[in-house]
Amino acid sequence: xxxxxxxASLVRHRSRTILAVLGVAIAAAMLLDMVMLxxxxxxxxxxxxxxxxxxxxLAPKGTLPFDTDATIPGVRAVTDILRTNPDIETISxxxxxxxxxxxxxxxxxxxxxxxxxxxxxDYELLLGExxxxxxxxxxxxxxxxxxxxxxxxxxxxxxxxxxxTRSYTGQRxxxxxxxxxxxxxxxxxxxxxxxxxxxxxMVEPERRDRVSLFMxxxxxxxDIEQARSWIAEQLPNVTxxxxxxxxxxxxxxxxxxxxxxxxxxAVSLFVGFLLVTTLVTVSVNERAGxxxxxxxxxxxxxxxxxQIVIEGVAxxxxxAVLGLALGLVTARYLNAILSAFPGLPVAIDxxxxxxxxxxxxxxxxxxxxxxxxxxxxxxxxxLPIAETLRREAIA
Amino acid sequence: xxGPAIVSLREVKRDYALGAERVHALQGVTLDVASGDYVAIVxxxxxxxxxxxxxxxxxxxxxxxxxxxxxxxxxxxSDREATTFRLRSIGFVFQRFYLMPILxxxxxxVLPMAEAKVPPRERTKRAAELLDYVGLSARLNHRPSELSxxxxxxxxxxxxxxxxxxxxxxxxxxxxxxxxxxxxxxSLFQRLNAxxxxxxxxxxxxxxxxxxxxxxxxxxxxxxxxxxxI
Numbered sequence: 001x002x003x004x005x006x007x008a009s010l011v012r013h014r015s016r017t018i019l020a021v022l023g024v025a026i027a028a029a030m031l032l033d034m035v036m037l038x039x040x041x042x043x044x045x046x047x048x049x050x051x052x053x054x055x056x057x058l059a060p061k062g063t064l065p066f067d068t069d070a071t072i073p074g075v076r077a078v079t080d081i082l083r084t085n086p087d088i089e090t091i092s093x094x095x096x097x098x099x100x101x102x103x104x105x106x107x108x109x110x111x112x113x114x115x116x117x118x119x120x121x122d123y124e125l126l127l128g129e130x131x132x133x134x135x136x137x138x139x140x141x142x143x144x145x146x147x148x149x150x151x152x153x154x155x156x157x158x159x160x161x162x163x164x165t166r167s168y169t170g171q172r173x174x175x176x177x178x179x180x181x182x183x184x185x186x187x188x189x190x191x192x193x194x195x196x197x198x199x200x201x202m203v204e205p206e207r208r209d210r211v212s213l214f215m216x217x218x219x220x221x222x223d224i225e226q227a228r229s230w231i232a233e234q235l236p237n238v239t240x241x242x243x244x245x246x247x248x249x250x251x252x253x254x255x256x257x258x259x260x261x262x263x264x265x266a267v268s269l270f271v272g273f274l275l276v277t278t279l280v281t282v283s284v285n286e287r288a289g290x291x292x293x294x295x296x297x298x299x300x301x302x303x304x305x306x307q308i309v310i311e312g313v314a315x316x317x318x319x320a321v322l323g324l325a326l327g328l329v330t331a332r333y334l335n336a337i338l339s340a341f342p343g344l345p346v347a348i349d350x351x352x353x354x355x356x357x358x359x360x361x362x363x364x365x366x367x368x369x370x371x372x373x374x375x376x377x378x379x380x381x382x383l384p385i386a387e388t389l390r391r392e393a394i395a
Numbered sequence: 396x397x398g399p400a401i402v403s404l405r406e407v408k409r410d411y412a413l414g415a416e417r418v419h420a421l422q423g424v425t426l427d428v429a430s431g432d433y434v435a436i437v438x439x440x441x442x443x444x445x446x447x448x449x450x451x452x453x454x455x456x457x458x459x460x461x462x463x464x465x466x467x468x469x470x471x472x473s474d475r476e477a478t479t480f481r482l483r484s485i486g487f488v489f490q491r492f493y494l495m496p497i498l499x500x501x502x503x504x505v506l507p508m509a510e511a512k513v514p515p516r517e518r519t520k521r522a523a524e525l526l527d528y529v530g531l532s533a534r535l536n537h538r539p540s541e542l543s544x545x546x547x548x549x550x551x552x553x554x555x556x557x558x559x560x561x562x563x564x565x566x567x568x569x570x571x572x573x574x575x576x577x578x579x580x581x582s583l584f585q586r587l588n589a590x591x592x593x594x595x596x597x598x599x600x601x602x603x604x605x606x607x608x609x610x611x612x613x614x615x616x617x618x619x620x621x622x623x624x625i
Contacts, residue, residue: 001502001505001506001509001510004498004502005495005497005498008495008497008498009497011497012496012497289491289493290493290495290496293487293489293493294495294506295454295478296452296454296481296487297481297482297486297487297506297507297510297554297555298478298479298481298482298483298485298507298510298511298558299478299482299506299507299510300475300478300479300510301474301475301478303510384455385449385454385455386445386446386449386454386455389454389489390445392491
């Protein structure tokens with residue numbers, strides 16, 4: 001009977017109920033988006049770092065990978081030291097450089113990675129062959145589009161370009177063997193990769209035997225932090241970054257984002273709470289006479305409260321379900337806008353749907369709906385029956 | 396008197412605070428109503444009729460004095476005890492019917508039985524029987540807004556009888572009805588009383604008052620006349 005009364009009460013003021021549910025849905029969508037934003041980038045970054053299973057990255061001392069033009073010298077020596085640790089399974093040195101390719105009268109510039117294809121963790125091959133030959137180059141879609149080139153085409157690739165004299169240095173003819181997607185690549189950023197020795201052969205002699213980054217994977221069950229400490233001890237001129245330390249650094253950089261998300265999320269929750277409180281208060285004030293009669297004919301205070309709270313919960317739950325859909329749609333839209341931000345890896349999601357966090361947020365909203373209904377319900381059920389009926393009769 | 400006292404009030408006073416003033420709504424009322432009786436409480440507006448009815452109906456508490464209903468002291472009952480007592484022992488009929496507008500006639504009558512945890516099949520059967528008794532067997536599924544005033548009051552009477560109360564209280568039950576419809580309600584009350592229901596009614600309606608077996612006259616919070624005593 002409580003459910004029947006609650007349902008009937010909501011249906012009685014259909015448009016008001018619909019507006020309240022919509023209001024709660026907007027608050028729920030915003031709350032959900034803020035929860036997704038607060039943890040999304042961090043989780044997305046963690047997933048991105050784990051894509052190829054490299055748990056530790058070595059960058060020049062005091063820098064983050066590819067954060068500056070600084071490099072780590074002595075690739076062979078560093079590799080030899082790393083190989084002495086039995087926990088280290090794979091070592092992938094990555095050299096970074098810019099390349100320049102003449103296309104008619106134009107110059108097309110691109111980032112290039114020098115890698116070992118057997119252990120690389122920077123890209124995935126979409127089509128064609130990897131850089132198994134010394135004259136091979138793989139490129140992403142954006143570079144291929146800028147070049148107007150396809151797999152099998154030969155390019156004149158240079159590592160130096162003087163725009164004033166329009167002259168190229170370190171030039172070599174390379175054949176496009178594959179189409180790739182760079183895992184850490186930014187949107188609309190032309191990218192390419194070739195064997196490290198190929199790239200080394202094209203740059204100035206002083207840049208040889210230097211890399212921008214080492215990616216290191218460990219044997220199963222190895223202690224990551226222990227390995228990271230060992231590397232930091234053995235190689236004082238590098239910064240060893242484990243996924244945990246990288247995330248900690250990202251956390252630090254994103255703390256404003258999270259605070260903003262937390263504040264906006266709390267505001268959304270509060271708005272939802274106020275909406276339900278207002279609606280339930282208006283509703284019970286209108287029904288003061290009815291409630292007094294229910295109490296007079298023997299309906300217990302607890303049952304009156306339950307019925308009114310059910311109304312609040314129904315509005316909150318309806319709003320939460322609608323808000324879930326709305327939140328996912330808006331998150332997707334906002335994610336598309338933010339992911340196009342220059343310099344950010346395409347694979348980074350600002351809004352990441354994590355079921356546990358989402359359900360917790362929506363459960364919190366429904367709990368706030370229960371809390372919002374309790375006070376006005378208890379107040380209405382506690383009104384003096386005789387006095388309320390007398391006032392109703394006068395009214 | 397037709398039986399042992401079902402309502403017994405002794406030196407009952409009820410004061411209200413009205414702003415800074417103190418209103419003495421009842422000033423030492425002593426009253427007995429016998430089981431099976433049909434009593435009308437009459438008097439001018441503000442004489443304390445409804446206050447007296449509210450105390451008998453356990454929806455209000457006296458400032459002093461004692462109130463016993465069906466042999467049980469009800470003054471000083473906790474809210475929970477009073478609620479259960481009203482549910483099981485008292486039926487209310489109000490001037491403005493006060494049916495739940497969102498429920499059908501049948502559901503309105505079922506409501507107190509649902510609260511009393513009467514099994515669903517049994518309460519539906521009894522609700523239909525009660526609506527048949529008040530002449531509304533053809534209107535079971537109509538909402539209050541689809542019923543006339545007289546029909547709504549008959550639903551309210553059926554609702555008041557749902558849990559077989561020992562006492563039926565009515566506050567101006569014909570106050571919102573035209574003369575013809577009011578006469579139907581008066582007739583229904585007489586039939587109910589003839590079938591054994593004890594009725595206490597507060598009214599300005601002379602026809603309703605004269606239909607009662609006993610009239611209690613009130614003025615300024617006191618009983619100034621009793622038809623058995625005049």
